[in-house]
Amino acid sequence: MTKWLGLLLxxxxxxxxxxxxxxxxxxxxLADFVASLKPPGTPGHPLGTDQLGRDLLARVLFGARLxxxxxxxxxxxxxxxGGLLGLVAGFVERWPSAVLMRLADVQLSFPFILLALTxxxxxxLGLRNIILSxxxxxxxxxxxxxxxEVLSVKQRDFVQAAAALGMGRARLLFRHVLxxxxxxxxxxxxxxxxxxxxxxxxxxxLGFGVQPPTPAWGSxxxxxxxxxxxxxxxAAFPGxxxxxxxxxxxxxxxxxxxxxxxxxxx
Amino acid sequence: xxxxxxxxxxxxxxxxxxxxxxxxxxxxxxGDPVLLxxxxxxxxKDVNAIRQRLGFNDPLAVQYARFMGGALRGDFGESLRxxxxxxxxxxxxLPATLLLAATSIALTLVVAVPLGLLxxxxxxxxxxxxxxxxxxxxxxTPGFWLGLMLIYLFAVHLRWLPTGGTxxxxxxxxxxxxxxAFFSARVARLTRSAVLxxxxxxxxxxxxxxxxxxxxxxxxxxxRNSAIPIVTLAGxxxxxxxxxxxxxxxxxxxxxxxxxxxxxxxxxxxxVVMAAVSFTSIVYTLMNLGVDLAYGWLDPxxxxxx
Numbered sequence: 125m126t127k128w129l130g131l132l133l134x135x136x137x138x139x140x141x142x143x144x145x146x147x148x149x150x151x152x153x154l155a156d157f158v159a160s161l162k163p164p165g166t167p168g169h170p171l172g173t174d175q176l177g178r179d180l181l182a183r184v185l186f187g188a189r190l191x192x193x194x195x196x197x198x199x200x201x202x203x204x205x206g207g208l209l210g211l212v213a214g215f216v217e218r219w220p221s222a223v224l225m226r227l228a229d230v231q232l233s234f235p236f237i238l239l240a241l242t243x244x245x246x247x248x249l250g251l252r253n254i255i256l257s258x259x260x261x262x263x264x265x266x267x268x269x270x271x272x273e274v275l276s277v278k279q280r281d282f283v284q285a286a287a288a289l290g291m292g293r294a295r296l297l298f299r300h301v302l303x304x305x306x307x308x309x310x311x312x313x314x315x316x317x318x319x320x321x322x323x324x325x326x327x328x329x330l331g332f333g334v335q336p337p338t339p340a341w342g343s344x345x346x347x348x349x350x351x352x353x354x355x356x357x358x359a360a361f362p363g364x365x366x367x368x369x370x371x372x373x374x375x376x377x378x379x380x381x382x383x384x385x386x387x388x389x390x
Numbered sequence: 391x392x393x394x395x396x397x398x399x400x401x402x403x404x405x406x407x408x409x410x411x412x413x414x415x416x417x418x419x420x421g422d423p424v425l426l427x428x429x430x431x432x433x434x435k436d437v438n439a440i441r442q443r444l445g446f447n448d449p450l451a452v453q454y455a456r457f458m459g460g461a462l463r464g465d466f467g468e469s470l471r472x473x474x475x476x477x478x479x480x481x482x483x484l485p486a487t488l489l490l491a492a493t494s495i496a497l498t499l500v501v502a503v504p505l506g507l508l509x510x511x512x513x514x515x516x517x518x519x520x521x522x523x524x525x526x527x528x529x530x531t532p533g534f535w536l537g538l539m540l541i542y543l544f545a546v547h548l549r550w551l552p553t554g555g556t557x558x559x560x561x562x563x564x565x566x567x568x569x570x571a572f573f574s575a576r577v578a579r580l581t582r583s584a585v586l587x588x589x590x591x592x593x594x595x596x597x598x599x600x601x602x603x604x605x606x607x608x609x610x611x612x613x614r615n616s617a618i619p620i621v622t623l624a625g626x627x628x629x630x631x632x633x634x635x636x637x638x639x640x641x642x643x644x645x646x647x648x649x650x651x652x653x654x655x656x657x658x659x660x661x662v663v664m665a666a667v668s669f670t671s672i673v674y675t676l677m678n679l680g681v682d683l684a685y686g687w688l689d690p691x692x693x694x695x696x
Contacts, residue, residue, distance in 0.1 A: 233671045234674070246416060326534055348538070370532065374529060
């Protein structure tokens with residue numbers, strides 16, 4: 125049951141994000157001071173409007189686009205970078221493996237959100253830099269998981285046999301080892317995805333990351349704090365959208381883990 | 391056991407040294423560090439004077455040696471904003487963070503472990519389904535959103551609790567509930583799966599077969615054997631909390647380490663940032679070490695492979 129809920133929610137968020145411009149007639153950036161702070165249910169504004177009179181539904185919908193875009197980019201970057209480093213470290217062992225593991229230890233000695241936040245404050249604000257910061261803080265999980273998997277896969281008979289037959293190292297790695305660690309990469313990606321979008325929202329909420337007026341759920345929640353006494357909907361809907369997205373992706377990730385790789389602990 | 395402890399200690403020292411190096415390196419990510427350390431509206435001629443004063447004109451190796459030497463003595467320089475010892479500012483915030491961390495960890499353990507145990511023992515009953523849904527929801531709900539909603543409900547609407555700040559027991563309620571909600575969900579899920587794993591083991595069947603009471607089977611044989619993953623997670627979360635819950639402390643204006651870090655980042659007060667981040671990383675490493683040593687005590691098999 126939960127797997128269908130996860131799939132349903134995830135597909136719904138993707139569809140809504142993709143179809144955002146067709147689902148609302150409003151421009152998420154267009155201010156209309158006459159219609160500011162209208163409650164949900166106002167004709168023409170089903171979720172109400174914010175302090176500048178911008179349509180909240182449009183902003184939540186376009187926020188979905190941004191959240192998914194950031195989540196997908198970060199997951200791809202971390203999977204490719206972390207996955208490749210993990211592959212090499214697990215396959216070559218000796219010093220690349222030792223270096224990678226110490227690097228991982230160091231990186232894991234900083235809480236994820238603090239690391240991403242600090243890097244973001246240093247490299248600067250904006251969309252590209254938030255993806256960079258999250259990736260810099262998040263790649264290490266893949267590297268560790270992939271390295272561990274490679275260490276066990278390369279002991280298997282079919283890899284040993286291919287090596288004995290004289291297959292080149294690169295071919296061995298990408299033809300025989302990679303396909304066998306791919307399921308773990310997919311599982312880690314799905315479990316990390318919601319962590320990334322929630323972290324992005326948290327960082328934007330704190331005033332870094334994506335800046336207003338861009339409709340990001342985190343910065344919308346940040347702005348909503350000043351109006352909590354008069355306009356609960358500004359805090360309720362962007363946060364609910366974020367929570368539902370995280371819920372869907374989490375459930376999907378749990379299901380993927382149970383089917384692809386039940387022993388994996390992230 | 392002694393060799394195991396020695397190996398773990400050596401590793402922790404290495405990680406601390408490398409983490410301090412990483413903090414030094416991180417501040418160089420953005421290029422010229424002087425620009426990070428300064429307010430945006432500074433005059434060009436002042437930049438060079440400050441660069442000289444903060445020692446950024448020296449060779450990198452010299453700067454690195456100075457940073458590491460200072461850091462190991464607990465000297466991260468002076469806060470640019472408060473003109474005070476940076477580490478002193480960090481330590482000043484520690485009691486508030488400790489109080490919040492201790493409360494939310496206690497809350498987490500009191501709620502999560504019994505819940506995880508109950509859902510595992512009563513697997514596939516109504517209790518299990520309701521409990522599991524609660525865990526999944528708790529894990530997916532972002533803490534800062536939960537915080538805002540609680541403020542709206544209990545502070546704005548019902549006026550039962552203060553919106554933020556510190557000073558009384560009432561101030562502690564919402565921040566610790568927000569932190570505990572997220573951690574409880576994770577700890578409870580892990581407890582449930584760990585207990586389910588153990589319940590399938592042969593020695594549990596043996597214990598039951600030889601007529602041991604259910605209370606003893608669960609209380610002694612099951613709990614102790616499923617403790618390892620629970621201790622790991624609880625330890626790691628405690629480490630995270632001791633570094634200050636950056637987001638939760640900010641929402642509730644809780645004067646702890648996390649809020650100090652966020653403010654220092656916003657003020658570009660980098661000596662304080664470096665002190666706070668280094669401190670967090672060291673505490674976190676020590677918590678990891680503590681968890682590893684607890685492993686060795688809980689499960690003697692772990693000691694064999696350091």
